Amino acid sequence: MKITKKEFIMMLGGMFLMSAAVYYEMMPNNLVLGSLSGLVLVLVKIIPLPVSTITFVLNMILLVIGYIFIGREFGVKTVLASLMLPMYLRIFEILTPHVESLSGNIVIDLVCFMIVVGAGQAVLFNMNASSGGIDIVAKLINKYLGFKIGQSITIIGVLISMAAIFVYDRETMVISLVGTLIYGQVLDRFCDGFHVRKKVSILSKEHEKIQNYIVRELRRGATIYPAYGGLDHAEHVEVVTILEKNEYGKLLSFIHETDEHAFVTVSTVNEVVGAWNTVKRGATIYPAYGGLDHAEHVEVVTILEKNEYGKLLSFIHETDEHAFVTVSTVNEVVGAWNTVKSR
Numbered sequence: 001m002k003i004t005k006k007e008f009i010m011m012l013g014g015m016f017l018m019s020a021a022v023y024y025e026m027m028p029n030n031l032v033l034g035s036l037s038g039l040v041l042v043l044v045k046i047i048p049l050p051v052s053t054i055t056f057v058l059n060m061i062l063l064v065i066g067y068i069f070i071g072r073e074f075g076v077k078t079v080l081a082s083l084m085l086p087m088y089l090r091i092f093e094i095l096t097p098h099v100e101s102l103s104g105n106i107v108i109d110l111v112c113f114m115i116v117v118g119a120g121q122a123v124l125f126n127m128n129a130s131s132g133g134i135d136i137v138a139k140l141i142n143k144y145l146g147f148k149i150g151q152s153i154t155i156i157g158v159l160i161s162m163a164a165i166f167v168y169d170r171e172t173m174v175i176s177l178v179g180t181l182i183y184g185q186v187l188d189r190f191c192d193g194f195h196v197r198k199k200v201s202i203l204s205k206e207h208e209k210i211q212n213y214i215v216r217e218l219r220r221g222a223t224i225y226p227a228y229g230g231l232d233h234a235e236h237v238e239v240v241t242i243l244e245k246n247e248y249g250k251l252l253s254f255i256h257e258t259d260e261h262a263f264v265t266v267s268t269v270n271e272v273v274g275a276w277n278t279v280k281r282g283a284t285i286y287p288a289y290g291g292l293d294h295a296e297h298v299e300v301v302t303i304l305e306k307n308e309y310g311k312l313l314s315f316i317h318e319t320d321e322h323a324f325v326t327v328s329t330v331n332e333v334v335g336a337w338n339t340v341k342s343r
Contacts, residue, residue, distance in 0.1 A: 003077060007127055011081045014120040018131060019088030021116040025109040027051070028101040036062075036133025039160050052086045052093060059086070059132045066136040070143060074128050081124055082132025106175065114183045122190030125149055134160075146310035149191050154184030198248040199326070200241050202255065203227070204262035207237045211291045213254050214239070218247050221324070222291025223299065239291065242326055 027041065040054045047054060059082045067075030092099070103109055124130050130139055138152035147155075157180035161173060204210055207224075214222045225238040243251060248266070255262050286299040304312060309327070316323050 003080065007077075008080075010123060010127070011077070011129065012084065014123050015081055015084035015131060016088055018117050018120040019085055019092070021113045022085075023089055023092040023099060024102045025113040025116075028099055029106045029109050036135075039134065039163075042160070042163050042166070050093065052090045055089065055133075056086045059083075062133055062136045066130075066132075066139065070136070070139055074130070074139070077124075077127060077129030078132050078136065081129055085131060085133075110175070110179050114179065114186050118183065118186040118190050121149075121187055125191055142310075144310050144314065146306035146308070146313070148188050150184040150186070150188030153187060154181060157181075157184065197326075198243045198245060199267050199328075200243060200248060200251060201265045201267070202239045202262055203236050203264075204239070204255070204259045206259040206262070207239050209258050210251075210255060210262075211239050213258075214241050214251065215292045217254075218243065218251065220247065223288045223297065224291055225286065225288055241291070 036055065036058055040051055040058070043054055044051055063075065063079055063082060066078055101109055103112070121131060121135060124135075125139075130136060134153065134156050137156055138149055141147050141152035141155070142149050145152075158177065161176040161180050202210055211222050211224065214220050220241055220243060222239050222241045225240065227236045227238045228234060229236060241251075252264070255264060283300050283302040286301065288297045288299050289295060290297060302312075313325070316325060
């Protein structure tokens with residue numbers, strides 16, 4: 001596993017901003033948010049050691065756990081990023097030992113902290129890395145239980161924020177608790193922004209040209225489904241692909257030029273109609289073939305609870321590391337889904 005120059009520069013800059021936010025915005029206001037730094041702010045009142053030392057020790061313990069249970073790539077990148085945090089904190093301690101708030105206003109500092117750190121953490125998670133500390137625990141919850149990263153950090157952060165009552169006043173605990181709840185939402189927004197894709201389904205007489213454009217020009221895969229019209233029963237071919245936002249725009253322009261009568265749907269799953277939660281989970285099987293190699297494939301589609309999704313993903317990783325998986329969020333299920341047993 002090799003860390004590219006671009007990844008290293010992104011980690012270096014991101015961790016500098018995150019460290020500065022912790023030292024100049026979080027620490028002066030005693031904001032015990034859902035992070036390792038928040039936990040350290042509680043422990044530093046009990047343990048007579050510098051912030052940088054406590055941060056380093058806790059990070060080492062959690063890094064070993066992350067390396068073992070999450071993976072080598074995540075572990076190595078996280079080690080590099082997490083070592084930058086105590087390094088930057090120590091530099092700040094030397095340069096400005098008597099730290100003061102940059103704005104002098106706790107609300108402004110809280111908002112700035114959530115935006116800066118949320119963006120930085122989203123960049124790291126997108127690279128399959130983290131800043132270490134509580135992020136590793138959040139990644140474990142995300143991997144094995146299927147919760148979003150922000151939701152995982154919120155769960156941990158609430159516990160840390162409540163611990164603030166033992167070393168700080170009630171006002172600090174309440175502000176930290178509210179900040180943690182908002183921060184989890186902010187982080188998920190940033191993370192979702194990195195993973196937004198377009199699932200494009202195309203019905204066209206020029207499906208071969210469109211398929212070739214996707215494969216050769218956009219260098220993306222495409223899955224081909226045989227289909228027939230519900231009205232005229234005419235045979236059709238459906239081309240389905242997953243694209244980035246900018247690639248979707250290019251494809252749409254090409255489709256308009258190639259076949260102005262093409263039928264295109266761009267979707268996120270918002271609703272499922274039908275029996276879903278009876279005794280066992282169902283799965284729908286679609287025959288398909290690759291748009292690039294024309295090899296025959298089978299697509300398996302299922303709807304799961306969050307905790308079930310985590311279990312399935314772990315099983316897929318163990319069974320076939322080359323499997324191609326797309327995940328959509330279902331906001332509503334309509335139909336006889338809760339008739340036999342409750343979830």
